[in-house]
Amino acid sequence: MPQNSNGKQVTVQTASKEYSVFLGKGAIEQLPKLLESFQKKPSKLLIVTDDLVADLYLSNIVSSLTQNFSVHSYVLPNGEEAKSFDNYYAIQTFALENGLDRHSVIIALGGGVVGDIAGFVASTFMRGIKFIQIPTTLLAHDSAVGGKVAINHPLGKNMIGSFYQPEAVIYDVDFLISLPEKEMRSGFAEVVKHSLIWDDEFYQWIRENIKSLDDLTEDRLLVCLENGIKIKAEVVSNDEKETGLRAILNFGHTLGHALEAAYGYGKVTHGDGVALGMLFATRLSEKLNPELELSTDLSEAWERYGFPTKIRSSVSPEELLGWMKKDKKTQNSHIHMVLIQSVGNVGLRSVPDELILETLQEFY
Structure with missing residues (x-):
C-alpha cells in the first residue's frame, strides 16, 4: 500500500477485508498511486459525485487520472433525495452503457449520500466490483468507514442496502474548507x-x-x-x-x-x-x-x-x-x-x- 507522506493512515480490519484510511492535507494525491497498486489494473473508472462537489473538485480529479485510466463521471443532484431506486438504476445503466466490467472501479466522491448509493451500486454491479470512498464532508467520516451502503425507500431510510467494504478511504481535509457551517x-x-x-x-x-x-x-x-x-x-x-x-x-x-x-x-x-x-x-x-x-x-x-x-x-x-x-x-x-x-x-x-x-x- 502506498504511504501517506503528509498525513495519517488508519487501518480498518474487518472479517471480510482490511483497508486503509488516508487522512490529511493533500491526501487525494494517493488516488492514482492506489489505483496503480491494484493487482489488476482497473479497466475503467466511474466517478459518482453530486452537482455541488462536481463544480468544486471533479475536473481536477478527472485530469489527475485520464493519463493512465479511462474515466467516466456520473453526477447526481445534491441531497438525501438522490438516494433513490431510480438513481441507483440509472447509475447501473450508465455503467453498462459505458462498458464497465468486473475489473472496473467505482469512486464515490462526495458526502454520505454519494458514498451510500455509489457503494451500493458497486456492491451489486456484476455481483460486486471494487470501490473507493473519497469523502468531502465532515459527516462522511462516519459513513465512509465501515462498509454500510444503501438507498432509501419511501417507507424508511437505508432500508435497501448491504455491507460492502471499500478498497480504501481517502480523506483530504482540504475538501472540508468549502463546507457551509450547517x-x-x-x-x-x-x-x-x-x-x-x-x-x-x-x-x-x-x-x-x-x-x-x-x-x-x-x-x-x-x-x-x-x-x-x-x-x-x-x-x-x-x-x-x-x-x-x-x-x-x-x-x-x-x-x-x-x-x-x-x-x-x-x-x-x-x-x-x-x-x-x-x-x-x-x-x-x-x-x-x-x-x-x-x-x-x-x-x-x-x-x-x-x-x-x-x-x-x-x-x-x-x-x-x-x-x-x-x-x-x-x-x-x-x-x-x-x-x-x-x-x-x-x-x-x-x-x-x-x-x-x-x-x-x-x-x-
Whole structure:
C-alpha cells in the first residue's frame, strides 16, 4: 500500500477485508498511486459525485487520472433525495452503457449520500466490483468507514442496502474548507457521538477544546477525524455486520432518523437529527439510571454548537413513535434503543412506548 507522506493512515480490519484510511492535507494525491497498486489494473473508472462537489473538485480529479485510466463521471443532484431506486438504476445503466466490467472501479466522491448509493451500486454491479470512498464532508467520516451502503425507500431510510467494504478511504481535509457551517455542524454531531459511546477522554478533550464550531481549526479537525475514524474502525472490526456491538453506533439515530422522516427528508440535517436524538436518549437513560447526570451538560453544549434541543411542533409524539418503530433495531414492534450508562459505556435496551412518549413530551 502506498504511504501517506503528509498525513495519517488508519487501518480498518474487518472479517471480510482490511483497508486503509488516508487522512490529511493533500491526501487525494494517493488516488492514482492506489489505483496503480491494484493487482489488476482497473479497466475503467466511474466517478459518482453530486452537482455541488462536481463544480468544486471533479475536473481536477478527472485530469489527475485520464493519463493512465479511462474515466467516466456520473453526477447526481445534491441531497438525501438522490438516494433513490431510480438513481441507483440509472447509475447501473450508465455503467453498462459505458462498458464497465468486473475489473472496473467505482469512486464515490462526495458526502454520505454519494458514498451510500455509489457503494451500493458497486456492491451489486456484476455481483460486486471494487470501490473507493473519497469523502468531502465532515459527516462522511462516519459513513465512509465501515462498509454500510444503501438507498432509501419511501417507507424508511437505508432500508435497501448491504455491507460492502471499500478498497480504501481517502480523506483530504482540504475538501472540508468549502463546507457551509450547517454541514460542519451536521458532521460534528457524529464526532461527539463517537466520543460519547466509546471514549471519555476524547469527550473531555472536545469539551475543553471545542466550545463552538469556530474552534474547529484544521489541527483540531484532524484530531476529531482521526479519533472518530479510529473509534468507528474498532467497533466495525469487532462486528462488521451489526449482529451486536456495532449497534452502539446508532446512538441518537432512533429518534434522529424518525425526525428526518417526519419532518421530510432534507428538512433537517442528519447531524441535527442525531444530536437531538442523543439528547433524547440521554434523558431517557437518566430516567432508567438515576446516577447518570449528563443531559444538562449536553444541553448547554448543544446551545453553543447550534444543535436543536426542541422538537418542532408540526410533528406529534405519536407520529414520531410510529417512525421510531420502523427502526431496524425494532423487534416484535418493541423499540430497542442505544442508551448510555456513562460516557464511553452504552448498550441496547428495550424501551416501553409509554416512557418514550412521556420523554418526547419534554422536548416540545
